[in-house]
Amino acid sequence: MIEVRELTKRYGATTAVDRLSFAVRPGTVTGFLGPNGAGKSTTMRVLLGLDAATSGEALVNGGRYAALRRPMREVGALLDAGAVHGGRRAFDHLGWLARSNGIPARRVAEVLEQVGLAGVARKRVAGFSLGMRQRLGIAAALLGDPGVLMFDEPVNGLDPDGVRWIRELMRALAAEGRTVLISSHLMSEMELTADRLIVIGRGRLIADTSVRELAERFGRGVLVRTPRPAELTEVLEAAGGSVEPAPGGPADGGRLTVGGLDVAAIGDMAAAKGIPLHEVTPHSASLEEAYMELTSGDAEFTAAAETKPTTEATARRTS
Numbered sequence: 214m215i216e217v218r219e220l221t222k223r224y225g226a227t228t229a230v231d232r233l234s235f236a237v238r239p240g241t242v243t244g245f246l247g248p249n250g251a252g253k254s255t256t257m258r259v260l261l262g263l264d265a266a267t268s269g270e271a272l273v274n275g276g277r278y279a280a281l282r283r284p285m286r287e288v289g290a291l292l293d294a295g296a297v298h299g300g301r302r303a304f305d306h307l308g309w310l311a312r313s314n315g316i317p318a319r320r321v322a323e324v325l326e327q328v329g330l331a332g333v334a335r336k337r338v339a340g341f342s343l344g345m346r347q348r349l350g351i352a353a354a355l356l357g358d359p360g361v362l363m364f365d366e367p368v369n370g371l372d373p374d375g376v377r378w379i380r381e382l383m384r385a386l387a388a389e390g391r392t393v394l395i396s397s398h399l400m401s402e403m404e405l406t407a408d409r410l411i412v413i414g415r416g417r418l419i420a421d422t423s424v425r426e427l428a429e430r431f432g433r434g435v436l437v438r439t440p441r442p443a444e445l446t447e448v449l450e451a452a453g454g455s456v457e458p459a460p461g462g463p464a465d466g467g468r469l470t471v472g473g474l475d476v477a478a479i480g481d482m483a484a485a486k487g488i489p490l491h492e493v494t495p496h497s498a499s500l501e502e503a504y505m506e507l508t509s510g511d512a513e514f515t516a517a518a519e520t521k522p523t524t525e526a527t528a529r530r531t532s
């Protein structure tokens with residue numbers, strides 16, 4: 214379990230994290246999303262005791278990282294895969310970590326096998342590709358078999374196979390009941406990997422939601438196809454729905470976009486009136502679109518032309 218409560222972190226005049234609160238529960242993959250400079254890495258650094266909070270709390274399993282008796286057995290993290298000394302061999306690097314943290318030596322071979330690096334265990338890290346370094350960083354995070362895992366941009370720079378591997382590993386770790394937090398600025402990736410999303414911008418919480426809720430919240434109505442569009446329109450409008458010809462086809466082709474009523478309500482009303490339906494499809498916005506709408510105005514560096522009025526974004530957020 215990860216809990217962040219009213220966390221603020223300032224660097225001089227820069228407020229990197231601003232009264233941020235959220236919780237990450239076991240058994241889920243939680244995506245930590247936000248534009249560049251939103252405060253994701255800073256939040257993770259404070260959670261891992263690498264930076265001190267200006268105010269508020271960042272807790273792992275109910276305590277501060279510094280107070281954990283056996284930190285690597287409680288929390289595993291990958292912040293910067295490039296941080297390993299190139300002259301070290303993978304096996305020795307992990308062996309040293311295991312020894313200095315009271316972790317049985319057999320775990321080294323186990324995690325190397327788990328991340329697919331058993332064959333290069335005796336090779337120096339300097340010769341590793343970015344993907345191999347990411348795997349080594351993940352092996353280090355898994356070494357103490359911790360219940361809480363944090364990964365900062367784990368798929369950055371990886372090829373499609375590497376991306377898929379990380380996605381499957383994250384899902385498997387969560388299925389084992391672990392708490393998994395992954396930061397990313399790529400909604401498209403998180404859509405496939407995460408169950409829940411914490412979205413931040415300029416250090417503040419923008420959304421704490423499930424992937425499904427976010428897609429529904431930004432839904433674009435329901436596409437309905439029927440051979441009797443005029444009758445259906447009358448029925449649905451009488452029930453308070455809004456009905457328009459669907460883009461991409463004339464209304465007399467029977468394609469309608471319905472707002473304000475869900476799929477079940479539309480189906481029930483059509484059935485009650487004996488109106489056949491040939492298609493009923495909820496139209497959720499892609500999460501990428503939802504994310505762009507949520508974070509517009511919250512990017513640290515946004516071209517002026519792309520910046521939407523922030524009042525609009527704020528109103529939506531607080532509604």
Ligand SMILES: Nc1ncnc2c1ncn2[C@@H]1O[C@H](COP(=O)(O)OP(=O)(O)OP(=O)(O)O)[C@@H](O)[C@H]1O
Nearest residue numbers: 224227229247248249250251252253254255256398
């Ligand atoms: N050590 C530091 N000293 C001064 N400012 C810092 C420091 N670390 C982070 N910041 C600033 O804090 C803000 C948040 O940065 P942070 O790296 O946490 O964002 P992020 O969401 O992880 O971004 P990215 O996706 O680019 O990694 C930025 O304005 C950054 O410049």
